[in-house]
Amino acid sequence: MSLTATERLARARDAAAQVCDPEIPSLSIEDLGILRDVRIEAERIVVTLAPTYTACPATEAICDDVGAALETAGVAPFTVQVSLAPAWSSDWITAAGRRKLLEAGIAPPPCLTSAAGERAPVTAPLRFMRREPDRAPAAAWLPRTEPPPKCPRCQSPQTELLSEYGSTACKSLYRCRVCAEPFDYFKPY
Numbered sequence: 417m418s419l420t421a422t423e424r425l426a427r428a429r430d431a432a433a434q435v436c437d438p439e440i441p442s443l444s445i446e447d448l449g450i451l452r453d454v455r456i457e458a459e460r461i462v463v464t465l466a467p468t469y470t471a472c473p474a475t476e477a478i479c480d481d482v483g484a485a486l487e488t489a490g491v492a493p494f495t496v497q498v499s500l501a502p503a504w505s506s507d508w509i510t511a512a513g514r515r516k517l518l519e520a521g522i523a524p525p526p527c528l529t530s531a532a533g534e535r536a537p538v539t540a541p542l543r544f545m546r547r548e549p550d551r552a553p554a555a556a557w558l559p560r561t562e563p564p565p566k567c568p569r570c571q572s573p574q575t576e577l578l579s580e581y582g583s584t585a586c587k588s589l590y591r592c593r594v595c596a597e598p599f600d601y602f603k604p605y
Contacts, residue, residue, distance in 0.1 A: 431489035449508025461494035466504040523565035525604035567592035
């Protein structure tokens with residue numbers, strides 16, 4: 417049975433969207449916002465991924481998993497490619513992805529463009545640093561500050577940073593001062 421281009425594209429998108437992140441298996445790559453595009457170019461399915469950061473050790477595994485999912489879906493020929501521009505932003509995590517992070521005991525990052533946790537547009541600015549207008553030019557750029565994350569277990573805002581690095585490089589380790597439980601916090605980028 418031969419698929420139309422529209423059917424092939426839909427099947428490829430569905431297959432790629434269901435691939436789980438190897439570091440947080442309760443989330444799909446679509447939930448994390450790293451599945452950027454699925455299209456057809458000259459009869460070939462092209463899937464574009466944007467890793468959470470340039471040196472993410474899971475990128476190769478994710479590409480392999482997407483390739484295996486596309487092979488299983490029967491949509492060959494295909495190419496899985498990585499794009500670093502625009503850079504991934506934690507604002508691309510979907511509302512479902514933020515809920516799944518909480519359910520996994522990981523505090524989700526704040527969302528720059530939507531309190532509802534909707535995916536930010538590709539043109540949303542990155543938020544690595546903030547400008548302090550009252551400082552001298554040499555000291556004007558400071559690390560961005562955010563209020564501490566709420567505990568994903570008891571929702572208390574009384575939390576403390578234990579380590580800038582959690583179970584993976586994209587997370588920090590916090591502890592709740594109320595329930596005393598440690599938890600990961602997905603860093604905002």
